[in-house]
Amino acid sequence: MTEELLAPDVIDRVLAEAVSRGGQMAEIFCEDRTSRSALLDDGRVEELSSGQERGAGIRVIVGETTGFAHTADLSEAGLLEAARVAASVASDGGGTTTIVGLEPKRSYGARASVLHDEVPTADKLALLRQADEAARSASGSISQVQVSYGEGRRRILVASTEGTYASDDQVRSRFNVVAVALGDAGLQTGHESHARTEGFEMFDAIDVEELAKTAAGRAVAKLLARPAPSGEVPVVLAGGSGGVLFHEACGHGLEADHIVKDSSVYAGQLGELVASPLVTLVDDGTVAGEWGAYAVDDEGRPAQRNVLIENGVLTEYMWDWLRARKEGRSSSGNGRRETYQHLPMVRMTNTFLLAGDADPDEIVAQTPHGVYVAKLGGGQVNTATGDFVFGTNEAYLIEAGKITEPLRDANLIGNGPEVLRRIDAIADDFAMMPGTCGKDGQSVPVGCGQPTLRISGVTFGGTAA
C-alpha cells in the first residue's frame, strides 16, 4: 500500500495554521488502522470482528504547554479546524516560529512477508479449531477453552514544523489460548500467547497446538496446587517467564516523564550502581519482529537500541521529544501513543535483560529452598516509591534444589532498587514474551525478555502461613 495518508502541500498549510497564533512547534500525526479478530469460545467460532479507523492528531507546543486536538476528518478543512483548536492554547497572536521545510521523507514499508488480507479467512479459523482441539485433548480435566486470533495494520505519518517527515507501516499478529480446568478443588486457568510485529508468516514459526497444550498444562497443573507461600523466599524466574519483572521493577521508573518530574526512585541516579553488577538492561525498538518493535516511533523518530543499565550501573533513561527538549537533548525513539486520539508519551518498546553465563538447571540445583516461577502474569508499579507487584501464572516449590509441587497463583511484591540488587544469578538462556503495557489510560504493545535468574529474596503473597 503506497497511498499517501496526506499530501505534502496540505501538511505544509496545516502546520502553518497550527503555529500562526504563536506556537514553538506543531506536529501532525496521521493514522490509518485496520484490525480483524476472531474468537473461538465454548467450541464455537463466536464472532469475527473487523474494524477501521483513520484520523489525525495535531499538537502545538507553546512554552511548557501542549495544545492537542484530533479529528477523523482528513480533508484539508477538517485538519485546519483541528489545527486551530490545538493552537487555541496560544493566545498572543503573531506567529514567530520558523517553519523548517520538511526533510526528505523517511518512509518504511510493511515488514510482513504474508499480509493478512492475502490469507483466506478459513485458514485463520482453522488455527482456532486446531488449538481448541489440542487443548481439549491435552487432558480430561480441561472444561473450557477460549482461543483468539488477532491481526492489525497501522499506517502512520508524522510531520512537524521542525522538519520531521516520516511514515511507517506496522503489521502485527497475535494468538492467545486460555484453558480452564475443573477439579475437586474448583476451577483453574492457564494462558499462553504469541504475538509478533509481522504478518501471517508468524504461524509458520509456531505450532498453535503446542501453544494450546502449554496453556492446558498450566491449568491442569494448578488443580493439584497447594497454596502459595506467604513471606520472603528466594525466587527463580524461568527464562522468558516474563521480563515483566524488569518492566515493572525499573522500566517505568526509567521513563523520562517520571524523571523530569522527579517522581521516580531512579531520578538523579545516572552513573550510580542501581542493580546487581550482573544486570545489563536494554530497551530496543529495532529488534525485528518483536511485539514492541517499529521503524519510527509515533513522533517520527527512528527506533533505537538504548542500554539503560550496564553491569548494574544506570546509564540512560528513555526519552520522547517533549521531555528530551526540556533537557536539551534528543529523543531516544520512545515517543508512543495508542492512537491518533492520544498525546504521545515516553513508553518502553522491547525491554530485556541480557543473558549471563550460569546454567539454568544449576541455578535451581543451587537453591535449597524457594519458588520456581515458570510463567509470570502481569504487574504494576508505583514509580515514585519503586514498590511493584507481579503475578504468577505457573509456579512450583523448590525443595532441596529440585522443582517439586505446583503452587496456586499469587502476586509477589518488592521494591525495584532492592530487588535489582538481590539478583544473584543469571543464566545463559533467554526468551522474549509479548505483553500489553498500560500507562495513563493508553495501551501499547511491548516486548519483555530475560534469561533464567534468581532473586535471593522477595515477598511471595500467598496464603500458606
Added chain:
Amino acid sequence: MSDLLELAEKVVARALPGEGLEAYAASGVETEIRVYEGDVESLSSASSAGIGVRIVTEGSEGFQVGFAWAGSLEPAAIDRALFEARANAAFSTPDPSVGLAEPDGVTPATISLRADSIESTSTDAKIALAKELDLRTRTGDPRIRQVDSADYADHVVETAIASTTGVRGLSERSSAYVSVSAIAGGADDTQTGSGYCVGRGPDDLSIEEAAQQAIERSVRMLGAVKAPSARLTAVFDPRVTSTLLSVIGQALSGEAVVKGRSFFEGRLGEMVAHPSVTLVDDPTVPEAFTAATFDGEGLACRRNVLIEGGSLRGFVYDTAAARRAGVQPTGSAMRGGYAGRPVAGCRALLLTPGSLSPDEILASVGEGLYVQSVTGVHSGVSPVSGDFSVGVDGLMIRDGQLAEPVREVTVASTLQAMLLAVAAIGSDLTYLPGVAAGMTVAISEMQLSGS
C-alpha cells in the same frame, strides 16, 4: 428525532431480506486538561464518532453473527462496516443461541445523566479548576513535596441503537472528573496518594475533597515499613471495596457462568456470602457513575438482585448468554464503545450498606490492617478460580484505631472465603468511577505477607 438515532435507523433499513441487523452509533466530545506546577501542561479537546454493526443470518443449523466497526460516521465507512459484518457472519459457527435482543417491554428509567454545565462552563474556568486542585494539594500540607499532575476532564457522549427486531434506544450521558496525584516526604521516604472527585458536570466536583484525599492518603503513609506476616482482619477502604466488587461482578456474569468460567456456577440458592451481604446491579440509580438507561443491546437497564442475605440469587445476562442458559436477558449487555461487541456484565454494583461508620468498624475490629490501596488486581485476582492476592499500602489497626503505616506487603485469600468472612459493612456508601459503589468493609481471616 435525534440525528444519531435517525442514522442508526437508516443503517438498519439496509438489512437484506431475512437478515437481522443492529446498529450502535456513538458520538462524543471531550476536554482534558493537565496542570503541572501551576501551569497548563496539556489541553486536549476533540470530538469523535463511530458505529458498530452486527449482522445475523439464519441457516438450517442456527444463526450466524458477524461484527464490524468504523471510527467514523461517513457513508463510505458505514458501507465498509456493513460489508465486513456481512462477510464475517458467514464464518461464525451456526448457533441457535445467538441473535439480536428482542424488545421485552421493560420501560427505561427516566433519569437524567447529562449536566448542561459542561457546555456552559468555559475552558478557562475548567483550567482554573485544575489549577486550584494543583495549588490546594501542593500547599495544603508542608509534607507534600510535589504534585505529579492535576487533571480535569469531561466527556459528553450520545449513543443510539436500533435493530431489525424493533429495538430503539437513545441516551445522552455526561461525566466530569478531577484527579490529583501527590508525592509526600523527602528523598529517603517518598509516599504517594491520589485524590479525585467525579460527577456529571463541573458543578458536581469538590476540589477541596479531591485535594484533601490526596494529601491525607500520601502524608499518612510517611514512614511506612514492611509489616511481619500475619493472619488478620483486613478493613478495606471504599475504593478497594469497589475494586473487589468489580472482580466479583465478573464472576456473576451469566456468560462466565454458562461457559463454566465462574466459581459461582451451579451454586444458585446456596449461601455464598455472609448473611449481611446483599449485592445488586442497578444502573437505574442516577448517582451511580456508570448509571445508564439502555444496555449495549438496547434493552432497558434494570435492577438485578445477585446476592440476597448471603444467598446467590441470580446472574446478569445479555441475549446470547441468556438463551444459552435458558433464561431471560437482564438488560446487562456491556459494550466498550462502538468498537466493542456486547458482552454480559455488571454495570453498577451496589452492596447494601450496613449501619456502622468507618470509625465504628475500626473499633469493632480492634487489631488488623486497614487497606488504603491495592495493586496487581489484574495479575493476582481471578474471577474464575477465586484466588486473591494483591499488593497493599495501608495502616495497621491497633486498639481500634489507625496506627503505623505499612507498605510492600500483600494480602491474600480467595474470593469465596472473603465473601463468607465479611465481618462488617460500613454505612459510608460512596459512588466511585468504575462499575461498583464502595464503602468500608471488614473481612476476617486474610493472610498478610510481609517480612
